Amino acid sequence: MRSSLGHPLTRALRFKRWVLVTMGFVTLFALVSSRAFAAVDPLPFKDHAQELRFQALTKQLRCLVCQNESLNDSAAPLAADLRRDVFEQMQAGKSDIEIKAWLTARYSDFVLYDPPLRGGTWLLWFGPLLILLGGGAGVFLIVRRRARAAAMPSAVPMGARPGSDVEDDW
Amino acid sequence: MNTRLLPFAGFVLVLALLGFGIWWSSHHDMREVPSPLIDKLAPTFSLPLLEDPSKFLGSKELAGEPYLLNVFASWCFACRDEHPVLMSEGKRIGIKLVGFDYKDEPADAKRWIAQYGNPYDVIVADVPGNVAIDFGVTGAPETFLVDAQGVIRYKYISPLTTEIIARELMPRIAALKKASP
Numbered sequence: 001m002r003s004s005l006g007h008p009l010t011r012a013l014r015f016k017r018w019v020l021v022t023m024g025f026v027t028l029f030a031l032v033s034s035r036a037f038a039a040v041d042p043l044p045f046k047d048h049a050q051e052l053r054f055q056a057l058t059k060q061l062r063c064l065v066c067q068n069e070s071l072n073d074s075a076a077p078l079a080a081d082l083r084r085d086v087f088e089q090m091q092a093g094k095s096d097i098e099i100k101a102w103l104t105a106r107y108s109d110f111v112l113y114d115p116p117l118r119g120g121t122w123l124l125w126f127g128p129l130l131i132l133l134g135g136g137a138g139v140f141l142i143v144r145r146r147a148r149a150a151a152m153p154s155a156v157p158m159g160a161r162p163g164s165d166v167e168d169d170w
Numbered sequence: 171m172n173t174r175l176l177p178f179a180g181f182v183l184v185l186a187l188l189g190f191g192i193w194w195s196s197h198h199d200m201r202e203v204p205s206p207l208i209d210k211l212a213p214t215f216s217l218p219l220l221e222d223p224s225k226f227l228g229s230k231e232l233a234g235e236p237y238l239l240n241v242f243a244s245w246c247f248a249c250r251d252e253h254p255v256l257m258s259e260g261k262r263i264g265i266k267l268v269g270f271d272y273k274d275e276p277a278d279a280k281r282w283i284a285q286y287g288n289p290y291d292v293i294v295a296d297v298p299g300n301v302a303i304d305f306g307v308t309g310a311p312e313t314f315l316v317d318a319q320g321v322i323r324y325k326y327i328s329p330l331t332t333e334i335i336a337r338e339l340m341p342r343i344a345a346l347k348k349a350s351p
Contacts, residue, residue, distance in 0.1 A: 081303060108306075
């Protein structure tokens with residue numbers, strides 16, 4: 001009885017462990033290979049500072065093909081072309097702002113991860129702040145109303161009451 | 171009573187926001203890169219012809235009459251779906267249809283055209299893909315409608331269909347022809 005019941009259970013457990021280990025290996029492999037395939041085209045940078053500037057700039061730019069990747073790590077052919085263009089413009093002495101303008105003239109703000117602040121994007125930038133302010137105002141009103149309600153029933157003036165009474169309502 | 175309903179109201183608000191998000195993303199292609207070049211002058215370019223790389227064609231030669239620029243490539247699967255549409259509709263649109271072979275091996279492109287037929291009046295080849303970047307091309311197929319003054323009037327990303335040609339392209343082409351016969 002015991003062995004007939006125990007056997008399939010251990011098998012199930014072993015299978016479960018096997019699945020977990022396999023999944024682990026697959027994930028590890030995917031991580032390692034995505035690192036390995038990440039685009040690295042050797043570019044003849046003037047110095048280390050320019051390379052750092054290039055890396056920083058291309059990380060702020062979106063690949064138009066694989067849109068969840070930055071221009072810095074996308075392996076799409078278009079991304080490689082755009083990296084080359086960014087590099088050439090850097091060599092020509094263009095500033096980051098000029099390079100970004102060059103790209104947005106062709107691909108719109110879509111190419112930037114940070115949308116610029118302008119008429120159409122103010123809600124995007126300040127929306128969260130508005131929601132925070134609205135929530136804060138709501139909490140403030142509720143707390144004040146409760147404090148008043150707690151103060152009302154007893155005719156004792158506010159100043160004479162111990163402060164802890166008001167805090168109880170939290 | 172008012173305050174007791176407040177959490178519920180907040181919940182409904184969040185629900186409405188999420189619902190709006192679902193509705194919005196199902197009616198809009200979030201991946202589509204909007205072109206800032208609409209109603210702007212098309213970039214100046216000069217590219218070798220696919221058939222004869224010693225000859226060049228560009229914005230200068232194309233100026234004076236409207237044309238349709240269709241970005242394609244032999245490596246592009248969606249272009250194969252689009253191709254029969256261009257074969258049947260290409261001659262009916264009434265303006266010059268320019269093929270733009272994008273980042274392609276000329277030999278492959280020639281074989282592709284020989285196999286599926288040539289709907290284009292002329293084909294230019296952009297092997298390095300530089301002119302395509304000036305046009306804001308993100309892939310193939312993409313189609314640009316350029317007017318006689320060289321201004322991009324319309325851009326369509328993804329394969330053209332007879333429906334899109336009839337609904338989006340033909341009215342615009344008719345308007346262009348009326349403006350400059």
